[in-house]
Amino acid sequence: MAGLLHVLPPTASSVPVNAAYLEHLLRFAPLRTLDDEALAELLPLARLESYSDQKCLFQLSDNDNCEYFLLSGELKLVAADGRVHRVAADSPVAQQPLARLRPRHYSAVVELSATLLVVDRDLLARLQEHMQRRVQLRYGVEELESSELAPESEELLLFRAFKDDFRHFHVHLADLPLAVAEMRRMIRLGSNDSTELARVAVSMPSLERFLVHAANSPLLSPREPCHHCITAIERMGPNVLADLLLVFAVYWLRAKDSADAESVWQFTLGVSAYGWWLAERTGLVEPMQALVLGVLHNMGRFVALQYMNTAVKSGMDALDTKGYRILSSLFCRDVTLLQCELWNIDEKYSWSLPVMYDWQKSGKMLRPDLSDV
Numbered sequence: 553m554a555g556l557l558h559v560l561p562p563t564a565s566s567v568p569v570n571a572a573y574l575e576h577l578l579r580f581a582p583l584r585t586l587d588d589e590a591l592a593e594l595l596p597l598a599r600l601e602s603y604s605d606q607k608c609l610f611q612l613s614d615n616d617n618c619e620y621f622l623l624s625g626e627l628k629l630v631a632a633d634g635r636v637h638r639v640a641a642d643s644p645v646a647q648q649p650l651a652r653l654r655p656r657h658y659s660a661v662v663e664l665s666a667t668l669l670v671v672d673r674d675l676l677a678r679l680q681e682h683m684q685r686r687v688q689l690r691y692g693v694e695e696l697e698s699s700e701l702a703p704e705s706e707e708l709l710l711f712r713a714f715k716d717d718f719r720h721f722h723v724h725l726a727d728l729p730l731a732v733a734e735m736r737r738m739i740r741l742g743s744n745d746s747t748e749l750a751r752v753a754v755s756m757p758s759l760e761r762f763l764v765h766a767a768n769s770p771l772l773s774p775r776e777p778c779h780h781c782i783t784a785i786e787r788m789g790p791n792v793l794a795d796l797l798l799v800f801a802v803y804w805l806r807a808k809d810s811a812d813a814e815s816v817w818q819f820t821l822g823v824s825a826y827g828w829w830l831a832e833r834t835g836l837v838e839p840m841q842a843l844v845l846g847v848l849h850n851m852g853r854f855v856a857l858q859y860m861n862t863a864v865k866s867g868m869d870a871l872d873t874k875g876y877r878i879l880s881s882l883f884c885r886d887v888t889l890l891q892c893e894l895w896n897i898d899e900k901y902s903w904s905l906p907v908m909y910d911w912q913k914s915g916k917m918l919r920p921d922l923s924d925v
Contacts, residue, residue, distance in 0.1 A: 625666030
């Protein structure tokens with residue numbers, strides 16, 4: 553049995569959870585995957601906590617053992633740089649635990665009032681083992697395990713290692729490149745000084761080349777060739793620049809020493825271009841937003857590739873194409889959302905990605921795309 557829940561703050565009203573709340577709790581993605589036996593074990597050990605205005609649930613850098621799910625009300629997540637994300641109970645972001653990374657990358661402060669489900673993190677991780685069979689069938693892992701591979705083959709060992717490491721937050725998530733983080737900070741603070749922004753960009757030659765190349769893209773309708781970073785930044789403007797910095801960050805994240813990474817990157821670009829095309833014709837979202845969503849949605853695949861490359865360097869054999877497809881599909885959503893949390897991604901993207909993944913999982917298309925936007 554998992555350990556006891558944290559000591560409740562004296563300012564919070566706390567009550568046990570019973571079966572009457574079950575329908576409300578199933579709105580949360582991690583709980584929807586649990587079977588009846590797991591839910592029966594979870595409910596007596598969970599708590600409902602009610603908080604009033606400006607009460608703090610947890611603070612930046614906390615390493616607590618509780619997962620918070622927002623049932624009603626609103627709160628704000630405050631990042632280290634002061635940036636604020638507001639979360640409402642009916643938003644897609646609220647279907648996941650709040651600020652899952654440890655140590656915490658946000659402080660959580662209630663606005664007006666809020667009711668939250670609080671679950672012991674270790675308990676939830678253990679109960680999620682009950683969903684394993686269901687997930688395997690959905691993504692074809694059973695196909696891998698019942699193939700010609702031996703029961704303890706390198707492929708299966710690597711798959712299981714990734715699964716265990718990810719669930720225990722041992723999979724490495726990369727920070728934003730320093731130049732990208734600094735430029736996004738400057739833009740958030742209202743800077744439109746192209747000279748100062750270019751000064752930061754040129755400190756990272758690959759970023760400088762990327763921005764000049766992007767400024768010459770037909771998508772930005774260049775009137776004349778661009779050869780200098782400062783000209784590229786002036787041509788883009790702060791909003792487009794902020795979006796393209798995210799595109800570069802994913803490009804930088806990809807595993808450069810893997811041939812598979814290039815094919816994943818090309819596929820990612822294809823999805824993004826289709827998203828741009830679709831957005832232009834429907835008018836439902838800005839074309840640049842659709843393009844960036846197409847790039848962000850595949851971040852988890854690059855993290856999986858980096859994990860496998862590290863394992864191979866440690867002496868394990870690489871997964872074949874089928875094994876990589878299964879591994880990356882299984883974890884792409886959760887790894888991507890955690891990477892977005894670490895990078896403090898804009899709400900217009902972090903809120904859209906869960907909806908996009910749910911649409912893809914519904915099976916309306918044979919491969920990921922941006923039709924849901």
